[in-house]
Amino acid sequence: MNTQTQVVELGYGGNERLMLNMGPQHPSSHGVFRMILTLAGETVVAVDAVIGYLHRCHEKLGETLTYAQYPSIASKTDYVAAMTAELAYVSAVERVGKIEVPKRAQYLRVIAAELQRIASHCLWLGTWCLDMGGAIGGGSTVFLYCMREREMILDRFEELTGARLLYGFHQVGGTRYDVPAGWDTKVRATGDFMEKRIDEYEAMLEGNAFFLVRTQGVGVISRELAQEVGVVGPLIRGSGVNYDVRRAEPYSSYRDFDFRVPVETAGDCYARYRVRMVEFRESIRIIRQALDGLPDGPISSRPGVKSVGQVRVPKGEGYARVEGPRGEVGCYLVSDGGPKPYRLKWRGASFTNLAVLPHIIPGHKVADVVAIMGSVDPVFGEVDR
Amino acid sequence: MTAADASTRIRERFGVEAVMADGVLSVVLPRERWQEFGRVAREELGCAYFNWLSAVDWKDQGLEVLCRVENLDARLVVMMRTRLVAGEARCPTLTHLWRGADWMERECYDMFGIVFEGHPDLRRILLSEGWEGHPLRKDYAVDTPFTPYR
Numbered sequence: 001m002n003t004q005t006q007v008v009e010l011g012y013g014g015n016e017r018l019m020l021n022m023g024p025q026h027p028s029s030h031g032v033f034r035m036i037l038t039l040a041g042e043t044v045v046a047v048d049a050v051i052g053y054l055h056r057c058h059e060k061l062g063e064t065l066t067y068a069q070y071p072s073i074a075s076k077t078d079y080v081a082a083m084t085a086e087l088a089y090v091s092a093v094e095r096v097g098k099i100e101v102p103k104r105a106q107y108l109r110v111i112a113a114e115l116q117r118i119a120s121h122c123l124w125l126g127t128w129c130l131d132m133g134g135a136i137g138g139g140s141t142v143f144l145y146c147m148r149e150r151e152m153i154l155d156r157f158e159e160l161t162g163a164r165l166l167y168g169f170h171q172v173g174g175t176r177y178d179v180p181a182g183w184d185t186k187v188r189a190t191g192d193f194m195e196k197r198i199d200e201y202e203a204m205l206e207g208n209a210f211f212l213v214r215t216q217g218v219g220v221i222s223r224e225l226a227q228e229v230g231v232v233g234p235l236i237r238g239s240g241v242n243y244d245v246r247r248a249e250p251y252s253s254y255r256d257f258d259f260r261v262p263v264e265t266a267g268d269c270y271a272r273y274r275v276r277m278v279e280f281r282e283s284i285r286i287i288r289q290a291l292d293g294l295p296d297g298p299i300s301s302r303p304g305v306k307s308v309g310q311v312r313v314p315k316g317e318g319y320a321r322v323e324g325p326r327g328e329v330g331c332y333l334v335s336d337g338g339p340k341p342y343r344l345k346w347r348g349a350s351f352t353n354l355a356v357l358p359h360i361i362p363g364h365k366v367a368d369v370v371a372i373m374g375s376v377d378p379v380f381g382e383v384d385r
Numbered sequence: 386m387t388a389a390d391a392s393t394r395i396r397e398r399f400g401v402e403a404v405m406a407d408g409v410l411s412v413v414l415p416r417e418r419w420q421e422f423g424r425v426a427r428e429e430l431g432c433a434y435f436n437w438l439s440a441v442d443w444k445d446q447g448l449e450v451l452c453r454v455e456n457l458d459a460r461l462v463v464m465m466r467t468r469l470v471a472g473e474a475r476c477p478t479l480t481h482l483w484r485g486a487d488w489m490e491r492e493c494y495d496m497f498g499i500v501f502e503g504h505p506d507l508r509r510i511l512l513s514e515g516w517e518g519h520p521l522r523k524d525y526a527v528d529t530p531f532t533p534y535r
Contacts, residue, residue, distance in 0.1 A: 051510060051511065052513070059521060060525075060527060095407070228434075229484050230485040248460060249408070318407060319453070330436075330437075343442075345437070345439045347436065352488075355488040
């Protein structure tokens, strides 16, 4: 019997191209997203991104609902960070309508937004590590850890609003709910607990050679590309641009708080990961400061949404933006003086963040596509609106 | 580059008065100078950050295209606006200046039917290829039937 190894030539000349459909139902998209990859061997040479599977025409819907009705729908654009999506819409109405927001409501909005940032980053970290495979943190360990911690924040939101995913917390002129008795103690305890857990995540991931190899130098977004495409949030800050709406255009009393805006220059998946890990800690710091300084007073300058009174917005237009977990989320609103907006434009953070994929994926292996897409942290409700 | 410097430069180059409101410098342009202004904003005003592009349907007064670009270092926000003649939905593209204009213009085409001349790949982005009409036009009723979905 011949024991010599036989080499079979398959005749691969290197010029063949393979079209591969990734999605619309691919586990790593955490939504519905299709990429048509053109492959040379295992290397991607071109990407066509197909979006729109979750399109619900939010902008048209916004024109058919009154200013009081729409905020609870607004939370369905970015359902992973419903608090900030609602905030973007009510901020736009307040800007165009020149409606004051009491100081206490501004602080409550900050607390809610920062808790939401932690919850959203937990979901991102868990699912991203799950996508990158079993070598990272032992199968689904990181994922389950993150879900466990996110659950604590959802419990706080449930105590605050009665809901766990889509809150309806914000209303034009303030917030709908005040904090229940003893809530601040629980939030502080959650923050302290989270801080310890973040140390654990970091030890688990940054001491893992597989994690480092799969993220460092992968999916580099240059400083110039980041600005041109308009990527926001941890992506633009991971590419060396110090842009955070909380600093560039402080809203909702963010001026009162002392916090750091992390900036990394490498522009790769690891840089984006580092930015988010620092943001975890900064969010906890902001929450503590806001709880310490929570002023007394009314929580809204307008009667509650259940009252019949309409929100009166004079003729005009305006754009208001907030810093969501994924970056700048904004609403451009045109009012003709009627009870409903004349035009509502959503500027979603995930839409522009995803638009960078066709520019950065070519040249990477198929396995890296999953790591890069996870590091972008897209929420398809916000991409497709 | 401060907002005052930018206003002066815009007045000298384009003969239009830029309006400052809410921290945003609004510039109303004729359609013919859309790309020319884009180049000045990108190269001279330093607006490297492409925030968003969209449109508003003013019914019989035509469509208005809006584009918000920013110089993040100088905190300069420029809102470019141009009104298209009623019944004519064509606008020059900005894709050669900012790569981010690609998807934004595709969305604007999808929703308003504005044809961006010179766009390398202008096709629908959110709606399916066979969709009829452009939903964010004011003459598009919310309950427009679309088989087999509605």
